[in-house]
Amino acid sequence: MPGWIATLARSGETEEDTRRSVTGILAEVRREGLDAVLAWTRRLDGVDLDPAALRIPTVVLESARLRLEQERPDLMAALREMIGHVRRFAEGQRGCLRDLELPLPEGGTVGERWCPLRTAGVYIPGGRAFYPSTLAMTVIPAQVAGVSRIVGVTPPKAQPTLPGAWGVDPLVLACAAELGLTELYPFGGAQALGWLAFGEPAVDLIAGPGNRFVAEAKRQLIGTCGIDALAGPTELLVIADSSADPAWLAEDLMAQAEHDPDAAAVLVSADRALLKAVEAELQTRVAASPRRVILEQSLGTHGRLVCAERGLAIALAQAWAPEHLELCVRDPEVWLPSLTTAGAVFIGSASAEAFGDYGAGPNHVLPTGRSARHTSPLGVATFLKRQSLLRLSAADAAAMSPWVEKLAEAEGLTHHGRSAGLRGHHHP
Structure with missing residues (x-):
């Protein structure tokens, strides 16, 4: 594997300080319960939570939804569009998961059935930004799967938003109300995952992306409860030819790079003129961007413009197994059969990865760090288990x-x- 792919793939090995910190936090939460969660939230987020009023009240969620409906009906309509597309796709997934029953020679049967998990915890990141889209992407598949109890957690902010909301973004609150999520708690980080696993919810599975501390907490909780995947920094590989628009490609790379300083955005093409044109677009657009600082960090460290013919481009894609793969080429369907390892594939220049992030249908919670070789996107099946039957x-x-x-x-x-x-x- 080329060295730059190994760098981009990031082996998944945890820094020792992260591992040690998370181990300590989880041990305290297991031993002291909610008191430890409150103490770590105070220490890390600067927020003093009231243990008697932790759960964000339904009336606060509804208030946020009504306010959004009144003040930004256009944004409320967009939120509902996203929810509708994601739910339609999830219901299609559920319809494909059939129970199995095979007859035996003397009248018995063998088979299996899909059973929903009883409880699930969903983690909604809230560090650099809030993500109502991630709330929808995690909650809707669990609902369609039939999970009885869904518990959401998200980091609080010191500044107030709505009374009783602990600084949680109003759009997240409105999205929770629109989804019918009634359990949302204002704490995040490793302490939130510890509470989901060891505390009163004692969930069957934890799903959702997060920072390195959240990823490490999920790794350490494997075996205590189910874990959807060990997600790391986000990744995009674009394969393009001369038919692609350099401005589109530049914005696609920037859209991925703006997530995080560790985000990886890579363009591969056999067309040197296209690569030079994209490089020029990036220089102009990054300099003018309100996200310039984070773009310079991520593109400077993990951005790549690579010249490679088709065979090598496919080999690179298969080796890296990126989270997102865009095919901005004339005949993307011809390429598709050879590209099996990516988490999600965006077929054709019109299919920007941003549409996947904001609810065209397929889930945006995807495997990273080369785990897409063996791990599937979050979906309805994540919240179901197969139970074998012998009769x-x-x-x-x-x-x-x-x-x-x-x-x-x-x-x-x-x-x-x-x-x-x-x-x-x-x-x-």
Whole structure:
């Protein structure tokens, strides 16, 4: 693998100070419960939460929705468009997940069924910005899956927004109301994940992206509860040819780079003139951007413009397994069969990654750090589990018991053989 891909992929190894900090926080939350959550929120976020009024009241959520409806009906309409698209896609996913039942020769059946998780915690980042889109992307699949209890957590801010809202962004509150989410708590970081796993919710699964402390907390909580994925800094690989618009490509790279100083935005093309044109567009647009500082950090560290022919471009994409892959080429469908490792593929120049972020349908919570090789995007299946089913008739048990007994005997498991044999010997 080329060195720059290894750099961009970021091996996932946790810095020792992050690992140690998170270990300490989780241990305190496990030992002291909510008191530890409040103490760490005070220390890290500068917010004194009232333990008697932690849950953001439904009336506050509804108030935010009404205010948005009155003051920004255009933004409320956009929020509803996003929610509608994401829900439609999630319902389509659920329809594809079928229970299985296969007949046995003597009247029994074997199969499996999809069962919703009982509880899920969703993490909504709130450090550099607030993300109502992530709230929708995590809550809606859980709702469509049939999860009975969904608990949202998001970091508070010291400055007030609405009374009782602990500084949580009004658009996040309005989105929660629109989704029908009734449990939203104003704390974030590793302490929030510890509370979801060890505290009163004791959720079956935690989903949603976050910073390095959140990612490390999820890693340490594997085995305590389900974890959707260990997401790291966001990634975009664009493959383009001369048919692509340099201004579009520049803005696509900047859209990814503005997320985080560690975001990776890479363009690969065989067309040197296109790469030079995109470079010129980037210089002009970054200099004029209100996000200039963060763009210079991320593009300067993890941005790449790479000249490569088609075969090498595909090999690079397959090796990196980027979170997002844009195909800004004349015949994207011809490329698609060879590109299997990316988390999400955006097919054709019109399909900007930004449409995926804001609700065209597929989920924007995606695997990073080369984990897209083996991990799928967040979706309805994330909040379901498969349960296998075995329903034998007496005749089926009698027919199976001889070979089951022989296999059990060969493995030295005496009572397995006897358990099966009793069914076979007593078949009427």
